[in-house]
Amino acid sequence: MKLYYSPGACSLASHIVLEEAGVAYSAEKVNLREKQTESGADYLAITPRGAVPALALDGGEVLTEGVAIMQYVMDSAKPGALPAAGTLGRARLQEALNYVATEVHKTYSPLFRGLEGAAKEAQLALLDARLKVIEDRLADGRAFLTGAAFTPADAYLFTVTNWSRPMGHDLSRFPRIEALRARIAERPSVQAAMKAEGLLK
Incomplete structure (x- = not known):
């Protein structure tokens, strides 16, 4: 997994949760003004919203919205760490x-x-x-x-x-x-x- 973030932005919450989950991941900084990643990639090609966070999954899909990312990370990496669905x-x-x-x-x-x-x-x-x-x-x-x-x-x-x-x-x-x-x-x-x-x- 790769987290796209901007320092101190709302993506920090997803960054914290990735660390909390103990999952293997990489992280790449995004210049939100230029819509370019630190490695020079076009961020709008990664997520047309152009906002952080975005989480590139190992299967090639990209998940956006921090609330979704944080729950997905915990549910997939540490099943049972969060309350079960439906409770x-x-x-x-x-x-x-x-x-x-x-x-x-x-x-x-x-x-x-x-x-x-x-x-x-x-x-x-x-x-x-x-x-x-x-x-x-x-x-x-x-x-x-x-x-x-x-x-x-x-x-x-x-x-x-x-x-x-x-x-x-x-x-x-x-x-x-x-x-x-x-x-x-x-x-x-x-x-x-x-x-x-x-x-x-």
């Missing part, structure tokens, strides 16, 4: 993944486009409201987003909340999320993926 546990995992994807990730996205003034303040207020839902969910003392076990949803939340600091967004209002981030950051899989992407020395 409430799996539904809770998909609930968390979809919330991070559609409510948190997509609320950060406009901030990359240089919002200023009132528009930026409104977007940050919306982001705070989305994060408060997670902060409140963690009030029951759970160790991770869906309970006692680390899942791809935690990798995804960690990845997107990494964007707060460079955007001038203060996460200190969410102490439970900050504590969760600290637990996630300690995982060897997270450190390995971040080092591979040049995000840690």
Whole structure:
């Protein structure tokens, strides 16, 4: 398998999960502006969407969308590591993944486009409201987003909340999320993926 990624982008979550699964894989950096891989390949020929992550499978197919990639990797490499399909546990995992994807990730996205003034303040207020839902969910003392076990949803939340600091967004209002981030950051899989992407020395 080969992961196509951009350092620190949402593809970091898939990178973390590949490390967590202990699966053999390679990774290639993508210049998203030029739509070219580090080896000089046309990235649009790999995935017409031109976005990361993309996972080239050994059989020649390419899987896109981080939520799909992360579940596929864990299900195929470590069967039973995630809750089984059809269980409430799996539904809770998909609930968390979809919330991070559609409510948190997509609320950060406009901030990359240089919002200023009132528009930026409104977007940050919306982001705070989305994060408060997670902060409140963690009030029951759970160790991770869906309970006692680390899942791809935690990798995804960690990845997107990494964007707060460079955007001038203060996460200190969410102490439970900050504590969760600290637990996630300690995982060897997270450190390995971040080092591979040049995000840690």
